[in-house]
Amino acid sequence: xxxxxxxxxxxxxxxxxxxxxxxxxxxxxxxxxxxxxxxxxxxxxxxxxxxxxxxxxxxxxxxxxxxxxxxxxxxxxxxxxxxxxxxxxxxxxxxxxxxxxxxxxxxxxxxxxxxxxxxxxxxxxxxxxxxxxxxxxxxxxxxxxxxxxxxxxxxxxxxxxxxxxxx
Numbered sequence: 001x002x003x004x005x006x007x008x009x010x011x012x013x014x015x016x017x018x019x020x021x022x023x024x025x026x027x028x029x030x031x032x033x034x035x036x037x038x039x040x041x042x043x044x045x046x047x048x049x050x051x052x053x054x055x056x057x058x059x060x061x062x063x064x065x066x067x068x069x070x071x072x073x074x075x076x077x078x079x080x081x082x083x084x085x086x087x088x089x090x091x092x093x094x095x096x097x098x099x100x101x102x103x104x105x106x107x108x109x110x111x112x113x114x115x116x117x118x119x120x121x122x123x124x125x126x127x128x129x130x131x132x133x134x135x136x137x138x139x140x141x142x143x144x145x146x147x148x149x150x151x152x153x154x155x156x157x158x159x160x161x162x163x164x165x166x167x
Contacts, residue, residue, distance in 0.1 A: 019059040019145060026063065026099065027054040030088040033067050037075045046078065050088040054099065056166045062142045063166075069135040070101040070162050077160065078105035093163075102161040107154040116152055139164075 027050050034048040056063070071086065078084030087102045108116075117140040143150040147167025154160035 017062075019062065021057050021059060023055050024058050024060045024063050025053075025055050026067070027052050027088070029060070029064055029067050030054075030071060030101075033064070033071045034086070034088075037071060041075075044075075044079075045083045046075065047083070047085045048087075049085075051090055054088075054090050056097075056099070058146045058166050062145070066139045066142050066164070067101075069139050073135065073162075074101055074103035074105065074160075077107075078103050081105060091163075096165055098163050098165055100161050100163045102159065104159040107156050107158050107160045109156055110154060113152060113154075117150070 030050045031048075034050070038044070038046070038048075067088075071088070074086040075084075078086065081104070085102075085104045087100075089100055089102075091098050091100060117136050140150050143164050143166070148165040150162065150164040152160055152162045
C-alpha cells in the first residue's frame, strides 16, 4: 500500500510540479540507476550498457523518474532469465533523436500496447510481477510535459524496447 501511495504521488507530481530545464547527462543517470538496481539484487546476472555522453534538456528529477521506471521495468521483466541484457542508447528517427531502453526479457504482445500507458493497466498479472501499474502512465506524462513522445515495441519472450523523445 505504501508503494501504491508513493507511485500515485509521483503521478500527481509529474503533472503539477514545475519543470526546471537544464542540460541533463542521461548516460550518467542511467548508469546510476542501473548501479542502484544491481545493489538491490547483486546475485542477478544482468549486462547493462549505456551509450556515453547522451544529454538532453529537461528536468533532471523528472527524467530520473523516467529512467528509474524504464530501467526498473527492464530489470523486473528480465528477472526470470538466468542472464539478461539491458541497454540505454539513442537512435535517429526521421532526423529526431530517440532515446531507448531495451531488454531481452519477457516482452509483451503488441496487441496490448494501447493499454501500456494507462494508469492501473497491467499486461501481466499482479501476482506475477511487483508494481502498481502507475509507472508507465507517470513516464508518459513526464515525457509529454517535456514536449516528447513515448512508445514501445516488443514481442512475447523476445524482450521490449521503450523509445522516447524530448523537445
